[in-house]
Amino acid sequence: MNASSLVPLAIALIGVGGTLFAPLLTQRLVARVQAEQGDRQERVAEAQWRREQQVAALDQRRDCYVAANSGYRRFRVELMNYLWLVHKDAVAPERRTALEEARHAMHASFAEAQMAASDAVLAELDAMSQTFAALYDRVMRLEEGNPAPNGSFEEIQSGLLRANEQWVVMRGAMRADLGVDPGPAVEPY
Numbered sequence: 001m002n003a004s005s006l007v008p009l010a011i012a013l014i015g016v017g018g019t020l021f022a023p024l025l026t027q028r029l030v031a032r033v034q035a036e037q038g039d040r041q042e043r044v045a046e047a048q049w050r051r052e053q054q055v056a057a058l059d060q061r062r063d064c065y066v067a068a069n070s071g072y073r074r075f076r077v078e079l080m081n082y083l084w085l086v087h088k089d090a091v092a093p094e095r096r097t098a099l100e101e102a103r104h105a106m107h108a109s110f111a112e113a114q115m116a117a118s119d120a121v122l123a124e125l126d127a128m129s130q131t132f133a134a135l136y137d138r139v140m141r142l143e144e145g146n147p148a149p150n151g152s153f154e155e156i157q158s159g160l161l162r163a164n165e166q167w168v169v170m171r172g173a174m175r176a177d178l179g180v181d182p183g184p185a186v187e188p189y
Contacts, residue, residue, distance in 0.1 A: 076132065078098055086142055121174050131166055138151040
C-alpha cells in the first residue's frame with residue numbers, strides 16, 4: 001500500500017472512531033453538566049432553606065419580644081395602680097387578682113424569652129425582672145404595714161418611675177437584636 005491510499009483509510013478510521021465515540025463523549029459531557037446543575041440546585045435549595053430558617057427565627061424572637069414587652073408593661077402598670085391603692089388604703093381583692101395575673105404573665109413571657117432571646121436581651125429582661133421583683137416585695141410589705149427600708153410610698157413610686165429608664169434600655173436591646181433602629185428614647189407611660 002502506498003502512502004496516498006493510507007490517507008483516505010486513516011480519515012475513514014478517524015471518522016468511524018469519532019462516530020462511535022461521539023455518543024459516549026456526549027453522554028459523559030451531559031452527565032457532567034447535569035451533575036453540576038444538580039449541585040448548583042442543591043446549593044440554592046440549601047441557601048433558601050437557611051434564609052427561611054433565619055426568617056422563622058427572627059419572627060419567633062419578634063413574637064417573643066412583643067409578648068415580653070407587653071407582659072412587663074402590664075405588670076408595671078398593675079404594680080403602679082396597686083401601689084396607689086395601697087397608699088389610699090383601697091385595695092380590693094379583684095385588684096390583687098389583676099396584679100397577680102399580670103405578674104404571672106410577665107413570668108411566662110420571661111420563660112418564653114429564655115428559649116428564644118439573645119444573651120443581650122435576656123440580660124436586660126433578667127435585670128428588669130429583678131427590679132420588678134424588688135419593687136413588688138416592697139409594695140407587698142407596705143400593704144402589710146411592715147415596710148422595708150426605703151419602702152415608703154414615695155420611694156417605691158420613685159423606683160417605679162426610675163424603672164422607665166431601665167425599660168428604654170431593655171426595649172433598645174430588643175430592637176437592636178431584631179435589626180430595627182432603636183428609635184428615640186421615649187419612656188413608656
